[in-house]
Amino acid sequence: MEEPGTLYFTGTAGAGKSNMTRAFHGWLKAAGYDSIIVNLDPGAERLDYEPDVDIREWVRLADVMADYGLGPNGAQVAAADMIALKIFDVKEAVAELKTDYVLIDTPGQVELFAFREASKAIVDALSGSRSLIAFLFDPALARNASGFASLLLLSATVEFRFRLPMLNLLSKVDVLTDVQRAELLGWGEDPDRLYDSITQDLPTPEVQLSGELVRALGTLSPLSTLLPTSAKDGEGLEHLYQSAQRVFGGGEDLEPSQGPAPE
Numbered sequence: 373m374e375e376p377g378t379l380y381f382t383g384t385a386g387a388g389k390s391n392m393t394r395a396f397h398g399w400l401k402a403a404g405y406d407s408i409i410v411n412l413d414p415g416a417e418r419l420d421y422e423p424d425v426d427i428r429e430w431v432r433l434a435d436v437m438a439d440y441g442l443g444p445n446g447a448q449v450a451a452a453d454m455i456a457l458k459i460f461d462v463k464e465a466v467a468e469l470k471t472d473y474v475l476i477d478t479p480g481q482v483e484l485f486a487f488r489e490a491s492k493a494i495v496d497a498l499s500g501s502r503s504l505i506a507f508l509f510d511p512a513l514a515r516n517a518s519g520f521a522s523l524l525l526l527s528a529t530v531e532f533r534f535r536l537p538m539l540n541l542l543s544k545v546d547v548l549t550d551v552q553r554a555e556l557l558g559w560g561e562d563p564d565r566l567y568d569s570i571t572q573d574l575p576t577p578e579v580q581l582s583g584e585l586v587r588a589l590g591t592l593s594p595l596s597t598l599l600p601t602s603a604k605d606g607e608g609l610e611h612l613y614q615s616a617q618r619v620f621g622g623g624e625d626l627e628p629s630q631g632p633a634p635e
């Protein structure tokens with residue numbers, strides 16, 4: 373059996389990672405592909421899905437806070453180190469569940485996740501040769517040009533840290549008007565448009581600098597992959613699947629392992 377494809381869902385707090393994980397799992401199932409969900413957030417209090425592998429079986433944020441007298445962020449840092457120590461048990465639990473796709477829901481504290489060495493060790497251990505990171509752009513933050521640019525920089529940071537192929541997803545597109553949606557996708561396609569919007573907003577030297585940075589970033593990262601998606605109405609999930617397949621294996625779709633699910 374071919375090695376499963378592994379997708380990490382990352383992004384700022386509340387960007388829609390857990391809902392996207394659940395929705396994509398449902399889409400894959402309906403399309404006849406088998407997938408499992410791994411919850412990698414030790415602080416998740418309530419999940420809208422039943423994880424197949426749950427990091428909270430090994431490390432729970434509430435326990436780390438209580439045991440070490442830490443606040444939520446300090447506890448996330450400590451928890452990442454603890455998870456790294458257990459990662460081969462987690463990897464074994466994932467490997468036992470033979471599947472086509474492994475969908476990994478990550479903690480909302482993306483900067484902690486992205487900057488810690490422990491997270492790098494965790495991602496390295498769980499990633500096979502067919503892995504990618506989906507970074508979710510939350511429309512609430514991406515709706516103005518400087519917020520959009522900040523997410524672009526954060527996404528690039530995640531890519532820089534983990535060195536895996538990245539897909540940028542615009543999440544929750546169902547909340548956007550057609551005009552907003554066109555503007556955001558336009559920024560994703562063309563760094564010059566984003567640059568113009570940033571400098572129009574506030575033409576100060578500092579803003580010029582961040583605009584120049586964004587322009588430089590546009591020459592480095594594949595901005596055009598910003599994919600409109602919605603966990604609510606399922607928009608973009610097929611496109612996400614196709615993009616993942618392109619990254620994983622030369623663009624060929626997998627044969628469904630079990631045929632389309634019954635209606």
Ligand SMILES: Nc1nc2c(ncn2[C@@H]2O[C@H](COP(=O)(O)OP(=O)(O)OP(=O)(O)O)[C@@H](O)[C@H]2O)c(=O)[nH]1
Nearest residue numbers: 384385386387388389390391480544547602603604
């Ligand atoms: N309209 C709409 N709302 C969404 C969608 N996806 C998520 N949401 C809402 O956005 C909020 C956050 O969603 P989550 O999936 O929990 O986001 P998350 O990134 O996992 O959040 P944390 O793990 O807490 O960082 C919830 O109120 C969801 O109902 C979507 O596709 N459309």
Ligand SMILES: [Mg+2]
Nearest residue numbers: 389390391480
């Ligand atoms: Mg979540």
